[in-house]
Amino acid sequence: MAQGFRTQTGGGGSGHQPSRDPLRRLTGGWRDRGIWRRGAGLAVLAVLVALVMLFHAQIPNTLGNLGSLTETFLPWLGVFVPVLLVLAVVRKSATALIAVLVPGIVWLNLFGGLLTDKTASGGDLTVATHNVNAENPDPTGTADTIAASGAQVVALEELTSDAVPVYEKALAQTYPYHSVAGTVGLWSKYPLSATRPVDIQLGWTRAMRTTVATPQGDVAVFVAHLPSVRVKLHAGFTASQRDTSADALGEAIADETLGKVILLGDLNGTMNDRALNGVTSQMRSTQGAAGSGFGFSWPASFPMARIDQIMVKGVEPVTSWTLPETGSDHLPIAAKVDLTRS
Secondary structure, X not given: OHHHHHHHHOOOOOXXXXXXXXXXXXXXXXXXXXXHHXXXXXXXXXXXXXXXXXXXXXXXXXXXXXXXXXXXXXXXXXXXXXXXXXXXXXXXXXHHHHHHHHHHHHHHHHHHHHHOEOOOOOOOEEEEEEEOOOOOOOHHHHHHHHHOOOOOEEEEEOOOOOOHHHHHHHHOOOOOEEEEEOOEEEEEOXXXXXXXEOOOOOOOOOEEEEEEEEOOEEEEEEEEEOOOOEEEOOOEEEOHHHHHHHHHHHHHHHOOOOOOEEEEEEOOXXXXXXXXXXXXXOOEEHHHHHOEOOOOXXXXXXXXXXXXXXXXXXXXXXXXXXXXXXXXXXXXXXXXXXXXXX
């Protein structure tokens, strides 16, 4: 028995001796030529993910607004990269591993800049915006959260006639000036003038424009709540009314005569969505220019997209952030800007 034991575990002879090197045991299965033949399907999927990210602007909207739907959640395509990487390792496929590098590089090229902290110090005006939700069970608490942000100018969207007096009372001490137009409103520590509704082709008021007299000069502030979008099996991404309103809002901003312009609101779309080009082509996102991370704002319980926006023209963003969750299904967002630089 002793001799048989020695023959199996070591010593001379022809018996197989397992490697004591953990790395060699781990990589032993990669030494056959099959590593280049296996995983072709994973490699194809990786390349397809990369192509979708790279050529998202070419995905047509003619079929259920598929292009805009893809662009709304475009950053989330990056989730495929670690998943495919793990599958490639499990499959022991060198081909798949190399292919997974392609979507990884494309994703970093598109969104890597958002992972860096671009916030800075300074700034002379803090603004905030919040879709408060028409069914918000705690409007007073929501108002307190907004006021605690330190913002000098606050925009609220999805206001109801019953909730407006509640917000007016809760915000009156902090913001002596305010104006409400339809379902949107603006509260300010500085005087307002030239306030008017903005027609975004809906038949009722969901956008407004006003002049805020800051210590650094007049600033045109737009507040907007573009129509909601839905994903329906029979119709796809229903966003045609949102798209029409976005074009109308873009025209109103283009016609603005003041040089310093700030847009606050729920645009029901991300900066990647081509349908918002009428707005995004002439304004900068504070999150993209001075934020840290993606700044997702919706849904509040598990934010997946930044559809609430603070955008500027003729104004320098300094920092941008999201505020704590309220009774709304959106997170409030805030930004600090420098009005003396552009």
